[in-house]
Amino acid sequence: MFTPTHPVRSGHSWVLALIAALGLAFAVPAVAAGDDASTYDKDSIIKDAAEFFGETTEGLAKVIEKAFNEQGRPNGYIKGEEIAGAVGVGLRYGDGTLTLKKGGSAKVYWQGPSIGFDVGANASKVFILVYNLPRTQDIYQRFPGIDGSVYYVAGAGINYQQRDNIVLAPIRVGVGLRTGASVGYMHYTPTKTLNPL
Structure with missing residues (x-):
């Protein structure tokens, strides 16, 4: 026998399902916001980079802002030094310390081919933003350069390796x-x- 309470119960189930679905939808940003604990914000990276290089330049802030716009928030960085020599094509060697926001650090060395814009050699500091690195030991591999990813702004430059x-x-x-x-x-x-290979 049909009773008027069935549609009401069905309606309540539909409303509860909708509330549950909305609850899940609103929970997603909360999870994403939790990622802030394992990544660095732009202001702290600009501050750390400026202290590391010993100067704050308009170009430094702009290349960091560009990286944040294109790649998001890094979960680590490497502070290091490198030497490079080139006659058109040359070599680059460097070393530094990798630090992850969620904890952990490791000594890292790098070497590989580079393209130079003139003839000569130089030594310099380098600050490397690190994205999506699960563990410190995952840094130890070859990273190809991304074509067309070199940017220069007012005395600072950045390129990507992936x-x-x-x-x-x-x-x-x-x-x-x-x-x-x-x-x-x-x-x-x-x-x-x-061995650069």
Whole structure:
């Protein structure tokens, strides 16, 4: 026998299902916001980079802003130094310390081919933004350069290297720009080696 309570119960189930679905939808931004604990914000990166380079330039802030616009918030960075020499095409060697926001640090070395804009050699500091790196040991592999990813703004430069979902964005200021564009790949290793391959 039909009773008028059935449609009401059915309606209540539909309303409860809708509320549950909306609850899940609104829970997604909360999870995304939780990611802030494992990534760096733009202001802290600009501050750390400026302190590391010993200067704040308009170009430095702009290349960092560009990286944030294109790649989002990094979950780590490498502070290091490198030497490079080029006669058109050259070599680059560097070393530094990787730090992840969620904890963990590691010594890292890198070497690989580079393309120079003039003839000569230079030594410089480099600040590398690190994206989507799950663990410190995952840095130890080859990272191909991304074609067309070299940008220069008012004395600062940045380019991208990528392996799967992991993206590295080396930033150089001043004289370090002289051979700032990567060719082929950069090999990151746990120990120093002179072999660029």
